[in-house]
Amino acid sequence: MxxxxxxxxxxxxxxxxxxxxxxxxxxxxxxxxxxxxxxxxxxxxxxxxxxxxxxxxxxxxxxxxxxxxxxxxxxxxxxxxxxxxxxxxxxxxxxVARLRSQLAALQPIYFEGRKMRNHLEAFDTISEPDTIQSLIDSLLKRSKTEVLTVQPGGARPSHLLESAKKSCLDMVSRGVRLRSIYQHTARTDPGTQALARAVSAEGGQFRTTDEVIDRLIVIDREVAFLPQRRPSASSRAAVIVREPTLVNYLCSVHELLWRTALPFGESDADTKPVLDEVKRAIIRLLAEGHKDELVARRLGMSVRTCRRHISEIATELRAGSRFQAGATAAAQGLLGPLADTP
The missing domain is CATH 1.10.10 (Arc Repressor Mutant, subunit A)
Known part of the structure; x- marks a missing residue:
């Protein structure tokens, strides 16, 4: 029954x-x-x-x-x-016990597969520079809302700047919000100046700061490009990040840099404050005991230009050496922040 x-x-x-x-x-x-x-x-x-x-x-x-x-x-x-x-x-x-045992035996396979799938979906590494640039260009052309970039270093080759200007103008014409951060040393490059002026006139935004994090591109807050860094060797590979939490974190880092950076491309009236920022950054690094080569690399300028600034600073501070210049500046309270910037 x-x-x-x-x-x-x-x-x-x-x-x-x-x-x-x-x-x-x-x-x-x-x-x-x-x-x-x-x-x-x-x-x-x-x-x-x-x-x-x-x-x-x-x-x-x-x-x-x-x-x-x-x-x-x-x-x-x-x-x-x-x-x-x-x-x-x-x-x-x-x-039930037999089925539970059989299914439990599949748990390691499932978790290993999920681990691999999550890694492939969230992160990817591309080692060929041409492939990296092609992928970036493709995603920029299809961007819809926002593009955030950080460009370390000073002047870039003219053909790269021309290509970047066309890409930026195309994005802002489609209503994409563009925010790019350069280092202060990029302000002295005519090609970068022309790029910033042309794109700013159409709604793009540029700012500069003394030091930045590594190169960064974030597109529509969905995908980010970071350079791959290996301790033992230089690499031109890029890491593509799609994991939402990490992408949002990178956007927050960009926002933090943006708030403390100075406007660039809108007018020429900010040349003196920027020069003061550069010299102040040099003084700070000198006070920390860094060599000329490291100071130049961190501030995105040539060693020759860096040494010229160091000489000018030493003269202004009446210091007999680069180390004395840093110490004197610290003693005079010259390493504090400048006035608030927008």
Whole structure:
């Protein structure tokens, strides 16, 4: 019999059915008429009680006389009724345990596969410069909302600047918000000046600062390009980042740099403050004891230009050496921040 039918009948084992069973045990058989008379039941109720007791295996037909119903012990009824269920449950438990074991064996495969998939989806490395540039150009052409860049160093080759100007003008013409950060030393390059002026006139924005993080391009806050850096060797490979949390973090870094940078390309009135920023950065690095080559590299200028600035600073501070210039500037409180910038 189906489990649902047994449960349904079991729910109907009320006090009347239990009393009828007690009478049947006393008499040695179940007689519907006698039980109906003793318990004041209708014929239909007596028949219902009989069905309940038979479903629960508490009444059995007598061998040779199937119309005579004999009561059996609850233990015997329980074994007959529940034995097959318990056997089935035992088989199901074994089946469940076997399936659980088989599925558990696949867990390492799943997690390793997910790890590899997440890595491929979130990060990728491209080592060919032409492929990197082609991918960047393609994504810039399809950009929709925003492009953020950080360009370390000073002047770039003229053909790269011309290509960058066309790309920037195309983006701003499509309503893309463009924010680019250069180093202060880029201000002295005519090609970079022309780029900043032309694109600023159409709505793009440029700023400069003394030191920046490495090169960075973020497109539509969905994908970012970073240079791959290996401690043991120089590399021109790029890491492509698509993981949302990391991309948002890089956008926050860009925003922090942007807030402290000076406008570039909108007018020429900011030349003196920028020059002061450059000299102040040089003084700070000198005070930290860095060599000319490192100072020049961090500020995106040639060593020759750096040394020229150091000479001018030493003259202004009446210092006999580069180290004395840094110490003197620190003692005079010249390493503090400039006035707030927009």
């Amino acid at each position: 189906a489990q649902g039918s047994v449960d349904s009948e079991f729910d109907r084992l009320d006090d009347v059915s239990a009393e009828a069973y007690r009478i049947a045990v006393l008499e040695g058989q179940f007689r519907a008429e006698a039980i109906a008379a003793e318990l004041g039941l209708s014929v239909e109720d007596a028949q219902r009680t009989e069905r309940v007791l038979r479903v629960l295996r508490l009444l059995h037909p007598t061998p040779g006389d199937p119309r005579r119903l004999t009561p059996v012990s609850p233990d015997a009824a329980s074994s007959e009724l529940l034995g097959p269920m318990e056997e089935h449950m035992g088989q199901m438990e074994q089946h």
